[in-house]
Amino acid sequence: MKKFADSLQKVQIAVGGLFLSIFLLAVVIQMVCRYLGIAAMWTEDVSMYSFIWAVFMGAGAMVHADAHFAFTSVSDMIKDRRAKRILHIVISLIMLVFSVLMCWYGAQVTRQFWHYKWINIPQFDRGPTWICMPLCGLTSAFYLVQHIVEDIGILVRGEEASC
Numbered sequence: 001m002k003k004f005a006d007s008l009q010k011v012q013i014a015v016g017g018l019f020l021s022i023f024l025l026a027v028v029i030q031m032v033c034r035y036l037g038i039a040a041m042w043t044e045d046v047s048m049y050s051f052i053w054a055v056f057m058g059a060g061a062m063v064h065a066d067a068h069f070a071f072t073s074v075s076d077m078i079k080d081r082r083a084k085r086i087l088h089i090v091i092s093l094i095m096l097v098f099s100v101l102m103c104w105y106g107a108q109v110t111r112q113f114w115h116y117k118w119i120n121i122p123q124f125d126r127g128p129t130w131i132c133m134p135l136c137g138l139t140s141a142f143y144l145v146q147h148i149v150e151d152i153g154i155l156v157r158g159e160e161a162s163c
Helices: 002-036 042-064 073-077 081-113 132-157
Strands: none
Touching (some): 002 042, 002 132, 042 132, 081 132
16 A cells, blocks of 8 residues: 555656646746737636646645644654654544545535636636546545554554654
């Protein structure tokens, strides 16, 4: 499961990097077109939705790396490694709830907006642009379950691995 999670994280980082590159390219094209007085209205939609994809793919990948947004003031005060591990499990469980909700409601948003059209590119449906929400929720939930299983295994075995 660890190897699959590592591979999935690499794919998410690659996809996020691709969409971040598309975002930057669209912004540069938009700046050049404005400077030259050319109307390139499509760059607004492309830059916005590619940035959304980059953020959600990056967020899921950071959950796997435990590099997501966190308040460390409580865990920094705890010196006992077992207590830190238990706190990590509790935090992972709370995040798991939010990840499942993101997957559930992200799927509903995707379904609702599937046939809506992009404003400046009416040939494209908006649905595929929102698939990143349930994907992020699903992969985050997978990563969190993996973290919880690992943490419980470490607690059961009595290992002294750092959290």
